[in-house]
Amino acid sequence: MEWLYIVIALVVIVAIAFWFLRGRSGTTTAAPTTEVAPPPVTAPSRGLRDRLGKTRRALSDRLSGVLSRSGFDDDFWSDVEDSLVAADVGVKAASTAVDAVKRRKPENPAAVRDLLAAELIAQLAAADRHLETGGDPSVLLVVGVNGSGKTTTIAKLAQQLDGPERPVLLGAADTFRAAAADQLKTWAGRIGVDIVAGDSGADPASVAFDSYHAAKARGAGVVLVDTAGRLHSKSNLMDELGKVARVLRREAGDIDEVLLVLDGTTGQNAIEQARVFTEAVGVTGIVLTKLDGTARGGVAIAVEQELGIPVKYIGVGEGVADLIPFDPEAFVDALLGA
Ligand SMILES: Nc1nc2c(ncn2[C@@H]2O[C@H](COP(=O)(O)OP(=O)(O)OP(=O)(O)O)[C@@H](O)[C@H]2O)c(=O)[nH]1
Ligand SMILES: [Mg+2]
Incomplete structure (x- = not known):
């Protein structure tokens, strides 16, 4: 009879072990459902x-x-x-x-x-918000104060504009900060676009010149030129920016867009920035960033009303897909709709 007890005990032990392992493996396989899916690349991941x-x-x-x-x-x-x-x-x-x-x-x-x-x-309703990309290549110059979101916006725009017919080339004319070119190079690698960068401390106008001619020589359809952030109150830095714009205008015949990137969280100060940048380089459109992190998003309306410069895009997150064309109806509905 003793052997019978031993067999029963063994069966019970094996059953318990089997049940325990099944429970463990169930936990393991369930784990991936808690992983966060990567954000989509074509539309903001939230409404x-x-x-x-x-x-x-x-x-x-x-x-x-x-x-x-x-x-x-x-x-x-x-x-x-x-x-x-x-x-x-x-x-x-x-x-x-x-x-x-x-x-x-x-x-x-x-x-x-x-x-x-x-x-x-x-x-x-009256503003023309289309992004002008008629040039061959199209030249888009991106300007703004420090940290407003210029480089991130360039990456987002590159992602949207790049295609086999009209590949994008990035010009890293922010030669002021050593890490700036690296930041843009990282984005270029991630998105898979070409980049021209100058040495740290180089003349930004010469990097802009090289970027334009590289774009022309390599058959790029769009060149997006990043610039160093600068306080609008520093006249020497605004002059430097004026030179970048002049060189691009001279080489390309015209600049398709001068996009001023404004940090939406700065509120009414954005208006004063826009005024000075417009005087210095002739801003053609505004990109208002970080609207996801502020309770002052109404500034999109104020900027346009006070300056008559169209808001063309809004930034609503840090991801490469989080830049959307500004649509007044959708925007006002998002703020006031039932
Ligand atoms: N939440 C949020 N963060 C943003 C948005 N756009 C940019 N940022 C963040 O703002 C910070 C500054 O962005 P950058 O693109 O480096 O700004 P920049 O204007 O190039 O900065 P400088 O070159 O130093 O003048 C980064 O942490 C970005 O991820 C946005 O639309 N929403
Ligand atoms: Mg930058």
Whole structure:
């Protein structure tokens, strides 16, 4: 009988071991489902509403509070205007929109919100936002203050514009910071585009010159020139940038786009930056970055209203896919929509 007990004990031990191992291996195979999928390369990984969530919440919370009050008296309209100004929409854009809505005599809060959205969209409707890439090669110069997101924006644009017909070449004319060319080289390698870089301390205008001629010689369709970040108040650095633009204009006949990259989190200071850069190099379009991290995203409307320069793209994240053409309707809807 003893052998029977031994056999039963062995069977029980084997069964327990089998059950235990199955449980362990189940955990192992389940693990990959918790891995984060890499972000898609063609569209932002989250919706615009989600990306603009901070501004949306700030604006909506404040506006909802105002709209819940009874009676649309002068205080009411002035508080509606303040809600927009707090989201950095700008005093001019906010008061124009509120005056127009007031004249339409809306009867309920939902109508106020809808008319406000329509007015803001109407203010943004006239601008031409297409990215000019007609040159052969097209020359796009990217400028802005330190850390605004120029190099990242160049990588994002390169990803979108590069193709077999019109390959992109990057020009690393930020020779001021030793690591700047390396940062752009890393992006170029990741995206798979050509790059021309100068030595640290080299004349940025000569790197821009070399980039343009390399693009021409190698059959590139688009050359994107990165520049060092500079404070708009430093006139010697603005002169240096002016020289880069002059050299490119002379060599290429014209520059297709001078894109000013503005950090959306800086709010109204962006307006002053835009003014000075426009005087120095003739900005043709604005890229407003970091709108995913700010409650002041309304500055997109203010910048355009105050300067008459179209916002062409908005940056809504650090990933290479997180740059989207600025679409006023989608933007205003993301901020104010129900
Ligand atoms: N959240 C977020 N971060 C961004 C966005 N665009 C750029 N950044 C981040 O901003 C930081 C600065 O970006 P860069 O592209 O190096 O800025 P830059 O203007 O080239 O900087 P300098 O060359 O030093 O003047 C980096 O950490 C980027 O990842 C954006 O749209 N959203
Ligand atoms: Mg840079």
